[in-house]
Amino acid sequence: MNIPMMRKSLPLFAAAALGLLLALPAEPAQVRTVKVKVSAEQANLREKPDIGSAVVQQIPEGTVLESDRKEGEWYLVRYTLDDGGTIAGYIHESLVTVIGGSPARPTKPETSGKPEAAPKPSPGDWAASGTGRRGADNLFDIFLSAGGGDVGADDFNQGAQGLVDTNAALLGLEPGGSVGRLRLAWLLGAEVFYRVNARVSVGLGLDAMAGRNSSFIAQGGSGLPLVSPGTFTRPGLAALPIKAGLRFYPRPDIYIRGSVAYYSARAGYDYRFVAEDLTSEAWQGRATAHTLGMEIAIGGEWRIGGHTDLFSEAGFRLAKLDNFSGTGTYRDSTGTTVTETGSLWTYRAVGADDASHDLLFIHSSAPSGDGISGARKAELNLSGIVLRVGIKFRI
Secondary structure, eight states, rough: OOOOHHHHHHHHHHHHHHHHHSSOOOOOOOOOOOOEEOOEEEEEEOOOOOSTTTEEEEETTOOOOEEEEEETTTEEEEEOOOOOOOEEEEEEGGGGGEEESSSEEEOOOOOSSSSSOOOOOGGGOOOTTTTSOOOTTOEEEEEEEEEEEOOHHHHHHHHHHHHHHHHHTTTOOOOOOOOOOOOOOEEEEEEEEEEEESSEEEEEEEEEEEEOEEEEEOOSSSSTEEEEEEEEEEEEEEEEEEEEEEEEEETTTTEEEEEEEEEEEEEEEEEEEEEESSSSSEEEEEEEEEEEEEEEEEEEEEETTTTEEEEEEEEEEEEOOOOOOOEEEEEEESSOOOEEEEEEEEEEOOOOTEEEEEEEEEEOOOOOOEEEEEEEEEOOEOOOOEEEEEEEEEE
């Protein structure tokens, strides 16, 4: 036997055997079927494993489907129609729960030769864990709310109290009786938000705010309003902030909201004084101002229906208005009427008791003269805590 010849042929034989093994077809992998159950209130069955692919069928919550393949984050499933026919399509893994069978074998999605980014679920295909708050293709949220917040109306409150004390001095009475203070503004709100992704949404909205406080301080006689000596006061405000905001969901049922707003506000006063002889005087003023403000809040959501959530939030608003301008009118029981256009001023004036009292009226220029001091334009501070509750509709 030629030993050297055999030693030379062994490497060639080994290489040929390895090439033959590599050329043999691989044994086909066994297809494994998995059963999945739709966990969202409604899931989209798509033509391709892509969030932008056409929806071929909407499948209700609780439907059990079979899948023998998974492409990335998408299950290829079969769905039986009402007429007995069967269609196939892709459903995102976030919309279903595996309930039986071996896990479907993941495969790579078919491509056209170009690299594609891995498909990501959109807001409409994201199901909130344990809550189902994100249904299929719910891209918009509508928020309707009611609530209230603090307001700083010191100039208006002090002006009303000052008028009461001034009139008491005219009647020869000691100052007495405290007017109700304007401290709270109620609000109604509406917002529409577009869901950018599972955690972030942006939107627009507006609030309608209003607050007032009426008081009658009897200063002699029967004590009945407007038919006995006394002073009636009612400071008030109304505001309409138009907001642009962002909501961030660190959890499906908790959000943080931030917004900037353009405030258009109106503030004013209604006063009436009845003297001892039952003659009367009345003052009414309305003035408007505008400013920019902002608000930040944290809230929670609770599902109460198929496309409806209940929500509540607590926040802080920052907005301050000054430079009010408008028209004030004076009338008395003799028929005299005087109208003046200008700014809303607060100042101190010496009354019949030789004491200085805070007043708030609309004047064409800064009040001045004997016994008048500290004139400045009135301010209204809307900054403070805001609480609201409401209903959210997902469309």
